[in-house]
Amino acid sequence: MKQWKSIASKLIMVIFVGVLFFSVQTNTYAATVGDKLTAPEAGWTRYDDTNPAIVYTDGYDVSYRWVDANLYNGSASPNSNSAIPSTSKGKVRFKFVGTKFRIIAVGGSNRASNVDIYVDGVKDSFTLNNTSTTNNWQTLAYEVLDLKYGVHEIVMNNFVPSVTTNTPFGLDAIDIDDTGYLINTNLSAPVNLSAAAAIEKINLSWTAVTNATSYNVKRSTTTGGPYETIASSVTNATYSDINVTSDVKYYYVVTAVNAAGESISSNEASAIPLGQPVTGNAILTIYLTNGTEKEYDLSMAEVNAFITWYENKQAGTGKASYVIDKHDNNKGPFTSRKDYVIFDKILTFSVDEYSAK
The missing domain is CATH 2.60.120.260 (Galactose-binding domain-like)
Structure with missing residues (x-):
């Protein structure tokens, strides 16, 4: 059982250069x-x-x-x-x-x-x-x-x-x-929070919450927090964080807000913002669980975007598939050709960078 306590002043005796001083000093510790x-x-x-x-x-x-x-x-x-x-x-x-x-x-x-x-x-x-x-x-x-x-x-x-x-x-x-x-227990937490890396920013999106009037966006550089609120009174179910540093991994949660208070946090999503466009290229080879391989000639920016999606999905957030634009292999009368890569079908992948001449 917690007992009553009080902070009392205490007598401090100080000896300095042979002179004896007495002073009364108030304890400045935190309240008890x-x-x-x-x-x-x-x-x-x-x-x-x-x-x-x-x-x-x-x-x-x-x-x-x-x-x-x-x-x-x-x-x-x-x-x-x-x-x-x-x-x-x-x-x-x-x-x-x-x-x-x-x-x-x-x-x-x-x-x-x-x-x-x-x-x-x-x-x-x-x-x-x-x-x-x-x-x-x-x-x-x-x-x-x-x-x-x-x-x-x-x-x-x-x-x-x-x-x-x-x-x-x-x-x-x-x-x-x-x-x-x-926590406002009568307000549901936002769900399906996802974080997508972009050049010098991270784009967030989530499912809107019924009865929410706004949202708070919170960020940490450590998974699980604690989180700092970086934006409040956000009225849309999207937000772009532009106050980021390239190559730093950020972790986000979002809460819903109304007049009765703030909800519990959403799921955590993370991403690493991209730096300025990389001029290099790479061959991305994806090895599938059925033994087949898929090979793509991509820019490093496209490769980094794929890696960010893969890491987020591995952590439990994001879409189940990733779209790769086969722009360098567009044969035939097609306006575009895209491959949809399924996360749980990927065994491993490799990246072989090269300098374009």
């Missing part, structure tokens, strides 16, 4: 459980108790919301015992993407003596009850700082007052690391 925390610290983002991504269920009646100027944004959910029927005790739940979170609530001698909290299904508990006869406003009541980056689910229930006349939990706010966000 029990501290008053009226604003999120650096690296954190705060979400109010009224955020629609925070769900109150099992009889938790937010119509009893506590309104007071001392609360973050002037409210907490709820204050009265009437909001939590004795038969259900109520539940508060939310999902978020990130590595850490904090619960901001109100402490005092008449606050809940026990709150059960489940972090990804693992039970813990904390107390808001202490000897203070006045409300401890906007108190850091509970925190977890070392989660693996990803999606996490938090459930709180069993809000037990120390005596029946006491007030229960009263969630004031939630802090999450600023590389993450609260």
